[in-house]
Amino acid sequence: MQANGPLLHASEVTLVYQGKRGDITALEDLSLEVQDGEFVSVLGPSGCGKSTFLKIAAGLVPPSKGRVELAGKVIEKPSPEVGVVFQKANLLPWKTVLENVLVAARSLGLDMAAARKTADEYLALVGLETFAANYPNELSGGMQQRVGLVRGLVHDPSVLLMDEPFAALDAMTREQMTLELQKLWMTTEKSVLFITHSIPEAVFLSDRIVVLSERPGSVVMDLPVTLPRPRSFETLSEKAFNDICNRLRAHFSSFMAGG
Numbered sequence: 001m002q003a004n005g006p007l008l009h010a011s012e013v014t015l016v017y018q019g020k021r022g023d024i025t026a027l028e029d030l031s032l033e034v035q036d037g038e039f040v041s042v043l044g045p046s047g048c049g050k051s052t053f054l055k056i057a058a059g060l061v062p063p064s065k066g067r068v069e070l071a072g073k074v075i076e077k078p079s080p081e082v083g084v085v086f087q088k089a090n091l092l093p094w095k096t097v098l099e100n101v102l103v104a105a106r107s108l109g110l111d112m113a114a115a116r117k118t119a120d121e122y123l124a125l126v127g128l129e130t131f132a133a134n135y136p137n138e139l140s141g142g143m144q145q146r147v148g149l150v151r152g153l154v155h156d157p158s159v160l161l162m163d164e165p166f167a168a169l170d171a172m173t174r175e176q177m178t179l180e181l182q183k184l185w186m187t188t189e190k191s192v193l194f195i196t197h198s199i200p201e202a203v204f205l206s207d208r209i210v211v212l213s214e215r216p217g218s219v220v221m222d223l224p225v226t227l228p229r230p231r232s233f234e235t236l237s238e239k240a241f242n243d244i245c246n247r248l249r250a251h252f253s254s255f256m257a258g259g
């Protein structure tokens with residue numbers, strides 16, 4: 001998708017939840033940009049509004065104030081241009097891998113032959129080409145999450161929104177998935193907005209890291225990561241990599257100490 005300016009552009013987004021015991025301001029004047037093809041991670045304390053922001057950007061929740069634009073157009077409802085991957089794959093147990101992957105394409109009314117072709121291609125990219133006819137209970141957690149990833153990509157969105165997609169995985173699978181996501185991103189040249197609680201994961205994957213304040217969330221740091229690509233397990237032991245991690249750790253520890 002061609003865009004003049006950033007592909008995804010959030011301007012002064014505020015979201016107030018009306019709860020039974022009063023209003024909760026989850027986000028306040030949050031502004032951020034993701035350029036075409038860029039990988040941006042969002043780090044921030046628990047409850048600062050990260051998932052809330054993702055739901056707004058996905059067109060699932062309207063902001064109380066401000067707006068999120070995709071290629072200059074305000075996002076008001078779920079769109080084929082936006083793919084979403086959540087923390088849990090939440091696959092439909094009665095549908096096969098392939099049917100699960102095609103659910104979003106079907107509900108968006110897309111060309112199913114084209115979606116099917118993309119599905120085959122992406123399932124192969126994540127090593128699941130022989131599992132298309134299997135059911136979710138026949139897959140491991142990591143394999144299910146890969147299916148969730150393909151489901152988010154199959155309608156060929158220009159931006160992929162990911163909310164802690166690897167949080168439920170064991171540490172080894174998580175490292176493997178991080179490498180696979182980098183490969184998928186480098187192959188497809190999509191823009192990614194990636195929410196995580198893991199500093200090393202954010203540094204490993206990102207072109208840029210946006211750090212949010214405590215609730216109500218707004219941007220307190222915007223850090224470029226210029227490490228060369230492709231990054232590999234060796235990257236994890238490089239000084240430049242660890243310097244960035246330590247800078248982020250220092251930010252969060254001073255903040256947790258109340259500084």
Ligand SMILES: Nc1ncnc2c1ncn2[C@@H]1O[C@H](COP(=O)(O)OP(=O)(O)OP(=O)(O)O)[C@@H](O)[C@H]1O
Nearest residue numbers: 017019024026045046047048049050051052053215
């Ligand atoms: N549907 C809702 N109704 C009322 N309050 C909500 C709702 N969803 C979230 N909140 C509140 O909004 C705030 C932000 O929640 P959100 O889930 O966006 O945080 P988060 O940054 O994703 O947290 P975590 O890192 O733990 O996933 C929290 O205080 C939460 O209690």
Ligand SMILES: [Mg+2]
Nearest residue numbers: 050051052163
């Ligand atoms: Mg969350």
